Amino acid sequence: MxxxxxxxxxxxxxxxxxxxxxxxxxxxxxxxxxxxxxxxxxxxxxxxxxxxxxxxxxxxxxxxxxxxxxxxxxxxxxxxxxxxxxxxxxxxxxxxxxxxxxxxxxxxxxxxxxxxxxxxxxxxxxxxxxxxxxxxxxxxxxxxxxxxxxxxxxxxxxxxxxxxxxxxxxxxxxxxxxxxxxxxxxxxxxxxxxxxxxxxxxxxxxxxxxxxxxxxxxxxxxxxxxxxxxxxxxxxxxxxxxxxxxxxxxxxxxxxxxxxxxxxxxxxxxxxxxxxxxxxxxxxxxxxxxxxxxxxxxxxxxxxxxxxxxxxxxxxxxxxxQKIEIPKKRVDVYVIPLTEELRGKAFEITARLRSNEISTDVDLMRRSLQKNLKYAASIGVRYAIILGEREMEKNIVLLRDMDTGEQVPIAITELTEWLAHARGIAPEAAGGDTKKRLGGKLSRPSDAS
RNA sequence: GCCGGGAUGGGGUAGUCUGGUAUCCUGUGGGACUGUGGAUCCCUAGACCCGAGUUCAAAUCUCGGUCCCGGCCCCA
Known part of the structure; x- marks a missing residue:
């Protein structure tokens, strides 16, 4: 020191x-x-x-x-x-x-x-x-x-x-x-x-x-x-x-x-x-x-x-x-694997989201779910994706809106598209009806940047 | 270059006058907690700006330096 x-x-x-x-x-x-x-x-x-x-x-x-x-x-x-x-x-x-x-x-x-x-x-x-x-x-x-x-x-x-x-x-x-x-x-x-x-x-x-x-x-x-x-x-x-x-x-x-x-x-x-x-x-x-x-x-x-x-x-x-307001940048997604075995899957999802320009963070500390949620909250992430074995069997994950606490299951295959909509990014593979399908389930933040 | 006020864990602080084991908050990491309390509780780590002097003993007193804040000079 x-x-x-x-x-x-x-x-x-x-x-x-x-x-x-x-x-x-x-x-x-x-x-x-x-x-x-x-x-x-x-x-x-x-x-x-x-x-x-x-x-x-x-x-x-x-x-x-x-x-x-x-x-x-x-x-x-x-x-x-x-x-x-x-x-x-x-x-x-x-x-x-x-x-x-x-x-x-x-x-x-x-x-x-x-x-x-x-x-x-x-x-x-x-x-x-x-x-x-x-x-x-x-x-x-x-x-x-x-x-x-x-x-x-x-x-x-x-x-x-x-x-x-x-x-x-x-x-x-x-x-x-x-x-x-x-x-x-x-x-x-x-x-x-x-x-x-x-x-x-x-x-x-x-x-x-x-x-x-x-x-x-x-x-x-x-x-x-x-x-x-x-x-x-x-x-x-x-x-x-x-x-x-x-x-x-x-x-x-x-x-x-x-x-x-x-x-x-x-x-x-x-x-x-x-x-x-x-x-x-x-x-x-x-x-x-x-x-x-x-x-x-x-x-x-x-x-x-x-x-x-x-x-x-x-x-x-x-x-x-004069206390000017600066738009805050937020990481869109934080991926949390619940078990060691699912860590690989977490990176897989992380990579896919990132390649679709959805800013994504993933647990690198091997923390418990609770600690991870706390961390996600403290860095101001918008959504947490929770990977658990029970859901994984059905190829779904839990998507948690960190602002409202609402949590819904969502198919892995629809994840990218849904998040792209929520973020306001035009999805490559059109599928414009996804938004309609899921739109009501999660409140979407209005300050999408 | 000149004048004033400062500096205590990562951040914020108490203690300094009147020398004796350094306070509290917050944040970090971990645990309770093995799939859901962003809650709560607990544990751990972490500081007296640097150097010299005085003293049995210095965060505390003295001197020198560094850096920060404010004001001069300057400001291409």
């Missing part, structure tokens, strides 16, 4: 109940992405560290699981998925028809201090739409992200949409670009207006522009707030209006224009958005995205893209807080 090996800090094990829930939510996300015409891709768990330092600077090495392999290569476990996807695109997918609509799901790793909704190994679900730069593409991406949230049953989420170009344009007019602009945007993102003001003054910006910028970042509300931007009539404003219009036509809910959404990253070029669940507290952001231009950083031509990444674990926490 003392020598038990602990799981590394910030990682998790997932028990069957939890995996069932995770896979279920994941499948809803995938399904939605595919309904939108996105196709799945996967990239390696580790990459050259350079892939990420190019984009974010050498400072992030501190926050990555970076290591040298036996060939002396500087590698790292991937801290996110946008860069790998763009590398993949530049390397091998540039000749695919545009726009490319890709989605992905997988583990990422960051060497950070774990806290609520924050782990060292965490999962991201994301999508990228590559090769288009127009309002409808941004709307498509935002639409997918919010549709996923809706589909999985999340309530109380807000989609905050901004446009980083509006702020960048004003800064550019004042001659502030690159690093300096990023510094200011970072402060604004955290709503540290006083500090942002100090920096802007240092960079020699006019009082009017400073006031305007701070004013703009505070603008948030329905689409109509865009009208408040009267003094500013840039392309960006028009672009954002169009995005909002399309989203409205698409019927997307919980939208909020919020020009304070900044995302302090250099490569974001236009529309940026976040989805947050306020009840989550400090780690309330469950999704972030926007349009960007990264391909040229990895040696490709300049290609505009737009995408998002959902923090899968946080999203799950949000769903758990």
């Amino acid at each position: 003392d020598q038990m090996i602990q799981r590394p800090r910030g990682t998790r094990d997932f028990a069957p109940d939890e995996m069932e829930k995770r896979r279920y939510i994941e499948s809803l996300m995938r399904k939605e992405a595919e309904i939108f015409g996105f196709r799945e891709i996967a990239t390696p768990i580790f990459e050259h560290a350079e892939l990420f330092t190019i984009k974010s600077g050498p400072g992030i090495l501190e926050e990555m699981y970076a290591f040298k392999d036996k060939g002396g290569r500087e590698l790292t476990l991937r801290p996110e998925l946008t860069a790998p996807v763009m590398r993949f695109f530049v390397n091998e997918l540039t000749d695919m028809p545009r726009p490319l609509k890709l989605y992905y799901m997988g583990p990422c790793f960051r060497y950070e201090r774990p806290q609520s909704g924050r782990f060292r190994e965490f999962y991201q679900f994301g999508a990228e739409l590559i090769g288009a730069k127009n309002p409808e593409s941004d709307a498509e991406i935002i639409s997918l992200a919010s549709s996923i949230m809706k589909k999985i049953g999340l309530r109380d989420y807000k989609v905050r949409i901004g446009h980083i170009g509006i702020l960048r344009d004003i800064l550019r007019k004042e001659g502030v670009e690159g690093e300096n602009a990023s510094l200011i945007l970072q402060k604004l993102d955290k709503k540290m207006y006083d500090e942002a003001r100090v920096v802007m003054e240092e960079k020699g910006m006019s009082e009017a522009s400073i006031k305007e910028i701070i004013g703009i970042t505070k603008i948030s509300g329905q689409q109509s707030v865009l009208k408040e931007l009267q003094s500013f009539k840039g392309e960006a404003k028009e672009y954002l209006s169009q995005v909002m219009e399309i989203l409205e036509i698409l019927g997307i809910e919980n939208l909020l224009v919020d020009l304070g959404v900044v995302r302090g990253l250099d490569y974001y070029t236009g529309v940026v958005f976040e989805i947050e669940v306020p009840s989550l507290g400090a780690e309330k952001q469950v999704c972030g995205g926007g349009s960007y231009s990264l391909a040229e950083l990895f040696g490709g031509e300049k290609v505009f893209s737009t995408g998002f990444a959902i923090g899968f674990d946080r999203t799950l926490i949000a769903l758990e807080k």
Whole structure:
């Protein structure tokens, strides 16, 4: 016991109940992405560290699981998925028809201090739409992200949409670009207006522009707030209006224009958005995205893209807080032989049911009937099949409905067919009247999955 | 990197202040029970996060570490 090996800090094990829930939510996300015409891709768990330092600077090495392999290569476990996807695109997918609509799901790793909704190994679900730069593409991406949230049953989420170009344009007019602009945007993102003001003054910006910028970042509300931007009539404003219009036509809910959404990253070029669940507290952001231009950083031509990444674990926490119901998976049948001699018969029946896609468990502990029934109940099986010598002489078994306790004899030859009906599986060998024959004898659960 | 709260069988807990044989619930395995109580009763196994120190004696006190929870910093 003392020598038990602990799981590394910030990682998790997932028990069957939890995996069932995770896979279920994941499948809803995938399904939605595919309904939108996105196709799945996967990239390696580790990459050259350079892939990420190019984009974010050498400072992030501190926050990555970076290591040298036996060939002396500087590698790292991937801290996110946008860069790998763009590398993949530049390397091998540039000749695919545009726009490319890709989605992905997988583990990422960051060497950070774990806290609520924050782990060292965490999962991201994301999508990228590559090769288009127009309002409808941004709307498509935002639409997918919010549709996923809706589909999985999340309530109380807000989609905050901004446009980083509006702020960048004003800064550019004042001659502030690159690093300096990023510094200011970072402060604004955290709503540290006083500090942002100090920096802007240092960079020699006019009082009017400073006031305007701070004013703009505070603008948030329905689409109509865009009208408040009267003094500013840039392309960006028009672009954002169009995005909002399309989203409205698409019927997307919980939208909020919020020009304070900044995302302090250099490569974001236009529309940026976040989805947050306020009840989550400090780690309330469950999704972030926007349009960007990264391909040229990895040696490709300049290609505009737009995408998002959902923090899968946080999203799950949000769903758990609102006590969402996940359909429970059940094993259909548990086969119990009453004597040693019947064990072979039990496996025979088990194999036949399994080959007909009826999920079947069989006694592997040589337990008594009572213990077996108890076990069957505790694992939540739907039907128990009891094999006894008396019935076997007549080639029948006892079929027990574990929910109701009802028990009926049934011919072995009819077992598969009957269960297939009860489960809602279309039986191969038609025989549709079997259902009619036996239908009244056992109540059939309505939640057949 | 910083601040706070924690860690006792698989899960949940009592005991810790005030040092002395570790409590209860639940779950696991088995039995009563050899063909039908998913009930009941019984039995078995199973823990003081790790290391050092103080002490006749440490789950308990001291120090160091690990991990968990929450909050900062950060969040590509």
